[in-house]
Amino acid sequence: GAGVSQSPSNKVTEKGKDVELRCDPISGHTALYWYRQRLGQGLEFLIYFQGNSAPDKSGLPSDRFSAERTGESVSTLTIQRTQQEDSAVYLCASSLAGQVGAVVGYTFGSGTRLTVV
Amino acid sequence: QKEVEQNSGPLSVPEGAIASLNCTYSDRVSQSFFWYRQYSGKSPELIMSIYSNGDKEDGRFTAQLNKASQYVSLLIRDSQPSDSATYLCAVKNSGNTPLVFGKGTRLSVIA
Numbered sequence: 001g002a003g004v005s006q007s008p009s010n011k012v013t014e015k016g017k018d019v020e021l022r023c024d025p026i027s028g029h030t031a032l033y034w035y036r037q038r039l040g041q042g043l044e045f046l047i048y049f050q051g052n053s054a055p056d057k058s059g060l061p062s063d064r065f066s067a068e069r070t071g072e073s074v075s076t077l078t079i080q081r082t083q084q085e086d087s088a089v090y091l092c093a094s095s096l097a098g099q100v101g102a103v104v105g106y107t108f109g110s111g112t113r114l115t116v117v
Numbered sequence: 118q119k120e121v122e123q124n125s126g127p128l129s130v131p132e133g134a135i136a137s138l139n140c141t142y143s144d145r146v147s148q149s150f151f152w153y154r155q156y157s158g159k160s161p162e163l164i165m166s167i168y169s170n171g172d173k174e175d176g177r178f179t180a181q182l183n184k185a186s187q188y189v190s191l192l193i194r195d196s197q198p199s200d201s202a203t204y205l206c207a208v209k210n211s212g213n214t215p216l217v218f219g220k221g222t223r224l225s226v227i228a
Contacts, residue, residue, distance in 0.1 A: 033215055042220035043161070043206065056215065091160055105151050106216060108160040 002026075004109035006092050012115045013082055021077045021112045025094030028074050033095075033106060038088045046090075049075060082116045089113050118158040119144040121208050123219035132228050140206030143187070148190045150182055151216065152184055153205040161205055165191060196226045 005024040013019050025032050034046040045059035049069040060066070064082075069075040079086055093106035120143040130136045138152075149168045149219040153161035166191065167173045167180040189208075193200055203221040 005151075043218040045215045045217070049136040059215075073123045105166050109164070110160050 006109035018040045023075045023092030029094035031095045033093045119217035126223040129225045138191040147208045149209040151207040155203045
């Protein structure tokens with residue numbers, strides 16, 4: 001597609017329920033990233049996929065969070081047993097491969113605003 | 118822990134003035150540096166990237182990098198009210214590592 005597509009754009013869920021967020025990256029972008037942005041805060045790295053390599057999960061805040069990616073296409077971020085502290089905008093970004101020395105910027109999707117009530 | 122520091126602001130400048138946004142980073146092996154603009158309620162958009170010491174100009178924007186001082190800045194000349202946004206500094210090491218973002222500086226250009 002022309003840009004990074006995320007769905008849903010807004011999600012309100014009850015505490016304790018599971019949610020699934022979807023990201024469709026730019027075609028040809030092998031790298032895909034998930035970040036979280038709480039209200040008035042900066043971007044917090046969650047997880048990173050690069051081609052067929054094992055994902056970098058170092059930013060996931062707890063074992064309630066998981067993500068998958070099918071090849072070099074769609075990714076889903078799943079949050080189990082949601083808590084109010086999970087309320088945030090979840091941003092997905094994609095880029096060309098992060099090769100050594102390359103200056104590769106990300107293109108962000110418009111985000112999913114998650115509200116846990 | 119890799120950190121990127123920015124003054125949260127708000128930084129207020131009059132229309133037509135130069136806005137100067139600053140960022141410091143802790144990891145000496147950082148190689149690539151980016152400035153993103155984020156309007157309220159919107160996602161970040163890339164406006165500048167730089168990886169060599171010195172200045173890089175693009176229209177009204179100039180990015181400045183000083184690796185010895187671990188400092189990167191963004192100058193916006195002839196600031197316009199439409200430049201009012203939060204500016205995020207991001208830093209990347211070599212290889213397959215994610216960008217580390219600062220918390221952003223909120224810029225307000227007063228007409």
